[in-house]
Every structure is written in C-alpha cells, then in structure tokens.
Amino acid sequence: MDKQIKPESTVETVKKRYLFFGEKEVRGRCPIYEKLALQIAADLDLISLIATFPKNKRQPNLLLASLRKFFKHVPSFQEARALMLDNPEPLTDIIFSHSTQTNEPGRCATLLPLLCQLPQPLALLEIGASAGLCLIPDLYNYRYGAELLTGAPAHPEFELACVAGAGVSIPKKLPEVVWRAGLDTNPLDINDAEQRSWLEMLVWPSEKARLQRLQASIALAAEEDLHLETGDLHTLDLEKMISKAPQDATLVVFHSAVLSYTLETKQRDAFAERIRTLTDYWVSNESPVLFSSFGCDRINERPGSDFLLALNGKPVAWTDPHGASIIAVDHSTDVQAASP
Ligand SMILES: C[S@@+](CC[C@H](N)C(=O)[O-])C[C@H]1O[C@@H](n2cnc3c(N)ncnc32)[C@H](O)[C@@H]1O
Structure with missing residues (x-):
C-alpha cells in the first residue's frame, strides 16, 4: 500500500515545541514554566493563536517572558489564557518588539x-x-x-x-x-x-x-x-x-x-x-x-x-x-x- 506522509501542520509543530520546552528544557529547572508550557500545549485555542504569529515569534521562552513583563509576575494559566484570547494586543506588542536574547x-x-x-x-x-x-x-x-x-x-x-x-x-x-x-x-x-x-x-x-x-x-x-x-x-x-x-x-x-x-x-x-x-x-x-x-x-x-x-x-x-x-x-x- 502506498503510504503518504502528511506534512505536519503549523499547529502541531507549535504544540510539539511547547511540549518539548515543558518536558525537556525546563523540567527539573523551573516547575512554574513547566506547568504553564504544558497547559498551553494542551490548549488548542492558545496553540492555534500562537501558530498565527510570525515564525520567529512563536518560541515558548519569548511568550513566557513577555507574559511576565506584561503581568509583572508569572501569571496563572487562567490569567494568561484570558489575556491571550480576550485582549492579546498588549501582549503581542511586547512579543513583536522583543526577541529571545537570553545572554548566559x-x-x-x-x-x-x-x-x-x-x-x-x-x-x-x-x-x-x-x-x-x-x-x-x-x-x-x-x-x-x-x-x-x-x-x-x-x-x-x-x-x-x-x-x-x-x-x-x-x-x-x-x-x-x-x-x-x-x-x-x-x-x-x-x-x-x-x-x-x-x-x-x-x-x-x-x-x-x-x-x-x-x-x-x-x-x-x-x-x-x-x-x-x-x-x-x-x-x-x-x-x-x-x-x-x-x-x-x-x-x-x-x-x-x-x-x-x-x-x-x-x-x-x-x-x-x-x-x-x-x-x-x-x-x-x-x-x-x-x-x-x-x-x-x-x-x-x-x-x-x-x-x-x-x-x-x-x-x-x-x-x-x-x-x-x-x-x-x-x-x-x-x-x-x-x-x-
Ligand atoms: C539566545 S541569544 C544568545 C546570546 C549569546 N550567544 C549567549 O550564548 O548568551 C541569541 C542572539 O543571537 C542573535 N541573532 C539571531 N540571529 C542572528 C543573525 N542572523 N545574525 C546576528 N545575530 C543573530 C539574537 O539577536 C540574540 O541576541
């Protein structure tokens, strides 16, 4: 049988990126980011929204740092979700004007x-x-x-x-x-x-x-x-x-x-x-x-x-x-x- 490989959708790619971040990058290092990243990964509305951002603006690090900058603390998942779905502009203003420039x-x-x-x-x-x-x-x-x-x-x-x-x-x-x-x-x-x-x-x-x-x-x-x-x-x-x-x-x-x-x-x-x-x-x-x-x-x-x-x-x-x-x-x- 001819097996056709279906290209991964942008939404699937973004979801995987947030899962990888939660499970591999921050696990054991930053529990609050791990939880938030995995909650975002599991929420189709949020992942679909992030998938509409320009390709270089979808990184978990950038989104989470921008949320922190906006709220002046790490928001709960509910706070983050409400902002992203009801009134995303102030957040996207931060995301689109900044980038992940972590200097370590x-x-x-x-x-x-x-x-x-x-x-x-x-x-x-x-x-x-x-x-x-x-x-x-x-x-x-x-x-x-x-x-x-x-x-x-x-x-x-x-x-x-x-x-x-x-x-x-x-x-x-x-x-x-x-x-x-x-x-x-x-x-x-x-x-x-x-x-x-x-x-x-x-x-x-x-x-x-x-x-x-x-x-x-x-x-x-x-x-x-x-x-x-x-x-x-x-x-x-x-x-x-x-x-x-x-x-x-x-x-x-x-x-x-x-x-x-x-x-x-x-x-x-x-x-x-x-x-x-x-x-x-x-x-x-x-x-x-x-x-x-x-x-x-x-x-x-x-x-x-x-x-x-x-x-x-x-x-x-x-x-x-x-x-x-x-x-x-x-x-x-x-x-x-x-x-x-
Ligand atoms: C995550 S930071 C790493 C900074 C530093 N190398 C370190 O290890 O701490 C990545 C940096 O690469 C810069 N960068 C990304 N693409 C670049 C490009 N095409 N040319 C020059 N700099 C670039 C970004 O602006 C950002 O400051």
Whole structure:
C-alpha cells in the first residue's frame, strides 16, 4: 500500500515545541514554566493563536517572558489564557518588539576548555552576542569540581560552576584575550535599564542563582566597554567584522544558542560552509539538530536538550545549555584532531 506522509501542520509543530520546552528544557529547572508550557500545549485555542504569529515569534521562552513583563509576575494559566484570547494586543506588542536574547555567561564555562587549547593570544569574535556577556571568558571565576580558576579576583563570590565529565581537559589557566567584539542583529546595551530588565526577564523564574550570575556578569562587563556591532551573520557584516580583528592573534569566531534563530536548514548549512573559509577557528555551541553536516547524526546520543560543542565542524563535547556541565563526545575534549 502506498503510504503518504502528511506534512505536519503549523499547529502541531507549535504544540510539539511547547511540549518539548515543558518536558525537556525546563523540567527539573523551573516547575512554574513547566506547568504553564504544558497547559498551553494542551490548549488548542492558545496553540492555534500562537501558530498565527510570525515564525520567529512563536518560541515558548519569548511568550513566557513577555507574559511576565506584561503581568509583572508569572501569571496563572487562567490569567494568561484570558489575556491571550480576550485582549492579546498588549501582549503581542511586547512579543513583536522583543526577541529571545537570553545572554548566559555560564556558557563560558563550557567554551573555556576549548578556548584554552587554541594558540594564544586570542581575538574573539562572537556572532549573536546579545549583550556580550560571553565575550569576557577570561574575566570570570570558574569552578570545575575542586579546580578553581580566577579571572575576577575582586569578586571571589562570583563563580561559574561546571561539572566536567571524564575526558574533558580542564584548563590550568585562563585564555589570553587581546581583542574582542560582538555582532548581533540587535545588540543589547547593558547600560540601558529597559534592556537590562529584558535580559533579567529571560532568566527563568525560580532560577535565583542564574539571575544573580547574570547581574554579577553585567557589572563586570560594564567595566569593559564591550564593542558590539549591529549586523547579520548571513551577510557581509560578518566579513567586515572579521577584517577588524588584529593579525597577530588567533581569531576565534564563535556562537552559542544563535543558529536556532535561522529557521531554514539550507541557510544554516550555507553558513557552516562559508564560515570555514573565513576563519581557521570556528567554535559552535548549538543544538545538534541545527547542522546536517555534523550534529544531526548524533541526536540520539543525548536525550534532553544538551548543545553540541564543535570546533571547525568536528564535535568535541555535549554541553548543558546554560553551562552547568560538559561531557566529551568521543572520550576526550583534546582539540588537536579538530585543529586546521
Ligand atoms: C539566545 S541569544 C544568545 C546570546 C549569546 N550567544 C549567549 O550564548 O548568551 C541569541 C542572539 O543571537 C542573535 N541573532 C539571531 N540571529 C542572528 C543573525 N542572523 N545574525 C546576528 N545575530 C543573530 C539574537 O539577536 C540574540 O541576541
């Protein structure tokens, strides 16, 4: 019998996205978001409404942060439902004028083992930098089990803690960064109170330690006068930024939690091809589903929502999306094999 595969409807896709968020991303981390996301997933009226939003405005994180911003607290399901169905404009105004720009300095703890193995000193160019909090990996304190690395001696209370699994090369010292710059379609300014508040809103409620970490990181970054430019990674903006990097340092172009905002597989694959021609060191820390040339074939190795850290398209480690853990992919994070 001829079996015809019916394409999934937008409503089904959105429903799955909210289920995944509730069951995989926030489960065990944020019970209030887990409950709300699953209630929304089960409500056909709400899912149908979200399915009418532009494709890049349907993410659970964006909707939930916007609800929080509107209500000034996490609303109950009934409150959220009434607003969305009876009077959605004030909420959609927030959703359409903001985006998910979660800036998670904790991710530096999972980038560090790789950055420290590259020829020093480094020139760091972050694509999709948000407010630039991942651009100062040399200025944080880190704790990997009993190992402590100190980049911010004046702030001993502030540590990025990360559980490093077997095979992870824990750095002995911090990288030397001589140049840093960020590119983003909408760079956020940590000196702007409204933009700072949006960054805080994107941290899941109940994650108090994460919020404190964000605030401490903002205070550190404020001392640095970070160079962030507006630009799109899919255009020549990237080449322009790269041309500004100094010649006498190792240029590392990196990104984390960015390529999921490029919705077309073809476009992501084109980026993966192009970036290899622009730099000798391309570090990607993204969901494995995003790259068909590497990553997609490994999806079943890790249940949950871990990112895949890769150097020049070669998988190196599984990383917690907020930087809490790193596990070597093939027994070791030694990068020699992945170097150009
Ligand atoms: C979730 S945030 C991640 C921020 C930071 N990389 C981190 O790990 O904390 C994603 C960022 O990527 C930016 N972005 C998305 N698509 C982009 C594109 N095509 N070009 C440049 N930046 C982009 C967004 O504006 C947003 O600030």
